[in-house]
Amino acid sequence: MEENARYAVGIDIGTNTVRAVMGKIGKDGSISVVGYGESVSEGIRRGRVKELSVPPKAIDACLKTVESMSGINVGAATVSINGSHIASTKVDGMIAVGVADHEINEDDLMRIEDTAIAGKIPANRETLALVPYEYILDGQGGIREPLGMHGARLEIRANVISALAPDCDNMRKIFENDVAQVKVHFLEPTATAAARAVLTSRQMENGVGIVDMGGSTTGVAIYDEGELQFVGVVPIGSNDVTNDLATVLKTIPEIAEEIKVRFASGRFGEPGKDIVIKRGRDEYTFSRKEVDDVVEARLEEIFEGVRKMLKIAGYDKRLPEGLVLVGGGSKLRDIDVYARDQVELAVRLGKPEGILGVSEEVMKPEYATAVGLMMIDGMTAEVRRGANEEKKTKAAKKKNGEGGGFVARILKIFK
Numbered sequence: 263m264e265e266n267a268r269y270a271v272g273i274d275i276g277t278n279t280v281r282a283v284m285g286k287i288g289k290d291g292s293i294s295v296v297g298y299g300e301s302v303s304e305g306i307r308r309g310r311v312k313e314l315s316v317p318p319k320a321i322d323a324c325l326k327t328v329e330s331m332s333g334i335n336v337g338a339a340t341v342s343i344n345g346s347h348i349a350s351t352k353v354d355g356m357i358a359v360g361v362a363d364h365e366i367n368e369d370d371l372m373r374i375e376d377t378a379i380a381g382k383i384p385a386n387r388e389t390l391a392l393v394p395y396e397y398i399l400d401g402q403g404g405i406r407e408p409l410g411m412h413g414a415r416l417e418i419r420a421n422v423i424s425a426l427a428p429d430c431d432n433m434r435k436i437f438e439n440d441v442a443q444v445k446v447h448f449l450e451p452t453a454t455a456a457a458r459a460v461l462t463s464r465q466m467e468n469g470v471g472i473v474d475m476g477g478s479t480t481g482v483a484i485y486d487e488g489e490l491q492f493v494g495v496v497p498i499g500s501n502d503v504t505n506d507l508a509t510v511l512k513t514i515p516e517i518a519e520e521i522k523v524r525f526a527s528g529r530f531g532e533p534g535k536d537i538v539i540k541r542g543r544d545e546y547t548f549s550r551k552e553v554d555d556v557v558e559a560r561l562e563e564i565f566e567g568v569r570k571m572l573k574i575a576g577y578d579k580r581l582p583e584g585l586v587l588v589g590g591g592s593k594l595r596d597i598d599v600y601a602r603d604q605v606e607l608a609v610r611l612g613k614p615e616g617i618l619g620v621s622e623e624v625m626k627p628e629y630a631t632a633v634g635l636m637m638i639d640g641m642t643a644e645v646r647r648g649a650n651e652e653k654k655t656k657a658a659k660k661k662n663g664e665g666g667g668f669v670a671r672i673l674k675i676f677k
């Protein structure tokens with residue numbers, strides 16, 4: 263292994279697909295992708311773990327691809343958390359920091375964060391992140407970083423991202439077991455992870471939203487003044503379009519999927535020829551109008567959900583940089599055209615940018631979340647301690663006494 267090389271891993275547990283990306287973090291902070299992989303996901307419904315026994319196998323299959331491509335064992339990763347239980351709550355708090363002219367230190371910041379959260383996040387929820395968007399020192403607001411400033415009374419306004427605690431526990435359980443054997447550094451909502459890989463800091467400063475259009479969920483994150491302002495998940499996705507087509511057109515899901523991927527579009531009401539799908543010697547014909555009606559009805563529901571989130575967040579029709587769409591569902595032809603009319607904002611398609619590496623494969627909208635998770639993982643201290651190490655054969659591991667599964671991995675991390 264290269265001296266002091268750091269490896270970061272992001273794993274996106276989708277309803278349809280598990281995707282993982284490994285990056286090598288250069289000394290200058292540059293990130294190059296050294297491995298990626300995907301596998302068919304099972305045991306996940308609407309983004310949430312519904313069965314503990316099946317997902318580890320999919321994770322293991324996916325990581326085997328990543329490990330053989332990179333030659334690095336995956337021991338730890340940052341992982342997605344998804345589902346309509348993910349919530350964003352505005353909180354505020356105040357603490358007295360002591361005598362006048364006290365210099366604000368790390369302890370003060372930890373104390374004010376605890377005060378802000380206390381009593382506002384129910385006990386059955388886990389706080390994933392607290393994002394301060396303003397500090398007020400002795401009545402003077404608009405402060406972003408109070409560390410080192412002088413004052414006696416500190417106030418905070420922040421956004422707390424939380425998820426149901428049992429969902430978080432289940433997500434860790436599918437990683438931290440004998441099959442998958444991965445220590446989870448952080449759980450990160452899919453939309454905020456994707457934002458990391460796709461959005462620029464300028465967009466986040468001006469006001470922008472990201473929409474992760476998955477198979478069964480649509481995640482939304484809104485940024486303004488450089489900070490995360492809102493996260494939410496609409497429990498409807500692109501699989502619902504497929505299922506509706508199958509039901510209404512009375513056809514099997516495979517044919518419905520082909521109709522969606524090859525023929526559906528976000529431009530409705532334009533005359534078009536009938537759609538013909540071939541299967542061996544058989545030919546199936548579907549009315550363009552009927553397909554359009556089904557697709558439009560579902561997309562309308564999805565973007566109504568997105569619009570509702572924009573309203574709750576206070577950003578309806580007021581995001582200068584508009585919305586950026588990612589996820590497999592964003593590949594539906596001209597979906598940006600449709601979305602623009604529905605949300606009355608500028609809409610464009612996004613994909614991960616600005617990373618070097620082995621493959622164009624991860625520069626795709628459906629990889630945005632996994633790439634973003636990897637970038638977040640790259641910022642954790644434990645990666646620096648070498649949680650992901652050069653691949654060793656099973657025999658070599660045993661010889662070194664490192665074959666003991668998860669506990670051994672943790673010990674290794676904290677060495």
Ligand SMILES: Nc1ncnc2c1ncn2[C@@H]1O[C@H](COP(=O)(O)OP(=O)(O)OP(=O)(O)O)[C@@H](O)[C@H]1O
Nearest residue numbers: 276277278279476477478479500501590591593594
């Ligand atoms: N070219 C395409 N056109 C239209 N839809 C597509 C295309 N490619 C993929 N999709 C759809 O994207 C969806 C899968 O997206 P993605 O892989 O982002 O989901 P996921 O992450 O597994 O699910 P979730 O995030 O909801 O848990 C499927 O419904 C699939 O039909």
Ligand SMILES: [Mg+2]
Nearest residue numbers: 276277452476
């Ligand atoms: Mg997804």
